[in-house]
Amino acid sequence: MASTNQSPFYQKAEEEYLKAATDKERLECLEIMMKEVPKHKSSEKMRKNLTNRYKKIKSSVAKQKSSGKGNQVGIKKADMQCVLAGFPNTGKSTIFKTLTEQPTKTSPHPFTTYQAQLGTFLHEDAQIQIIDIPSFPNHDKSLINSTDTLLITVDNIDQIKKAEDFYYRTKAKIILIFNKSDLLSETEKRKVKATLKSKFRNYDYIFFSKNPTKIELRKIKRKIFKTFPIIRIYTKEPKKQPSKDPMILKQNSTFKDAAEKVRKGMSKKIKRSRIWGPSSKFGGQVIGLNHVLKDKDVIEFLIV
Template sequence: MTVNAHPEYINAEKDFYKADNDEDRLIALEKMISVLPGHKGAEKLRAQIKLRYKRLKEKIAKEKKSKKGGSKAGIKKEDMQAVIVGKTKSGKSSLISLLTNAKPEIAEYEFTTKFPIVGMMDYNSIGIQLIEVPAIESEYYDRGIVNSADTILFLVTDLAQIPEVEKITERAPGKKIIVFNKIDLLSENEKRKISATLQSKKHNFILISTKTKEGIEELKEKLFKSFGRMRIYTKEPGKEKSRKPIILFPESTVKHVAEKILKGFSSKIKETRIWGPSSKYPGQVVGLAHKMKDLDVVEFKTR
């Protein structure tokens, strides 16, 4: 500490040594630098503090990147996964909170979300995994999760944002849906113009408001359809069909259903009956190679 130090510097130095985390230490160092004496005798001290500030800032940035990289490691991909992508303050956290059981921090300031937030959306007893990633202009934006998702929801509040989101996700193979948010702030004429523009460019889109919940149910349906999956229900003899369906790809067979239930289960099946779109009549007996259709019900009898 320099001999002629300002009282504010002395207080900031005390705060630095009392701080129990690097973020608070960084704030204290910033204060120390700002109130350091300007005379030549303090030059060496100023250089030392600036170097300490630089190293601490680099350390914090490295730790943040490390957390960012490790955050997605614990995300297990479900049968149907969608990711919400957009600029800061577009309403991503409000949307995932509305659609799922996730409870992210929602605030007026920018870049509230720093790590991926995962939630499960219930759609007619079907679980759809929904992930909110940090804003596209944030250092925390997670390209890896976006590139592996089945469907990408472009959440925008202005048509001019669409090219920005398209550019940053151009290599992502998932299906894209443009979700235009905050339509509660628009007139009916403005909404018609936006719809007409999106239609003319052949976008798959929907207009919503996370505030009034307008368009939310339609979004759920559109999202489910984007996966192109089949819902297959099972039942036991003499009982009702299962409440929760098995999710499979189109062209899946009875054998696929059995193996999804339990690996090796198809070898134990003695008889299979089906009801629904793929059956010629209710309770039709079919073999393991029979191709299923969406909303079929299957009943197995084992050996």
């Protein structure tokens, strides 16, 4: 939001808007800002922007009331979940759109994302859930604190330290996405790397160019995928090909865990089980329920 040449009341309301924790507080601030903004032609665009923002937030509040939901976003957590957070205009929505290949709003104005947007992307048969949340400081703290992996978008070094104030409580694995990196010189990139790998910080990071190639996208997805302590297990029926959609299990899971994930109580009904892949001594090895599985194993069971 532009606050140049505005009244002290407008500036104060704008400061409070940026600090607001609820939609109700944001609406109250916007009402003051709309009242205080000058009513002449040069401020017409600003008035329109404020009015549109007010309508969207008010509509969002109305929908939440009708569905019985509050400010918390009701999103069922998938086996692999990452949350995309960052400051306004750091390319967060563009990154979300690039990874998920689904349309999303982008704008030169701050706070384009008003509510969490849910999407998914595939990496080597594994589906990863990604949630684009409103920018700092209007982010969803509960999602940041509960997610497995946190992706933070920044476009300059100064934002790295500032961002830490918003996620210091999370136990998630953190990847900093340095957006628009193709605009940086090699000297600037070295400075960024040194900052991220200093004795005070040891962040994993991604340099994200404005128009990433398919190879770059695969590398980015792989880096995100590797933050999850999981294995992909494929199932097959006798005399048939393995499924192409793996089940996702925690590392060091057993054959029993896999059977129970297919259906509760299934492990008690298995007559025979066989395995192909990294954890087998040979293809089609007969195994017991306590056999520890490895990533990309293929399992087959015969039920009584």
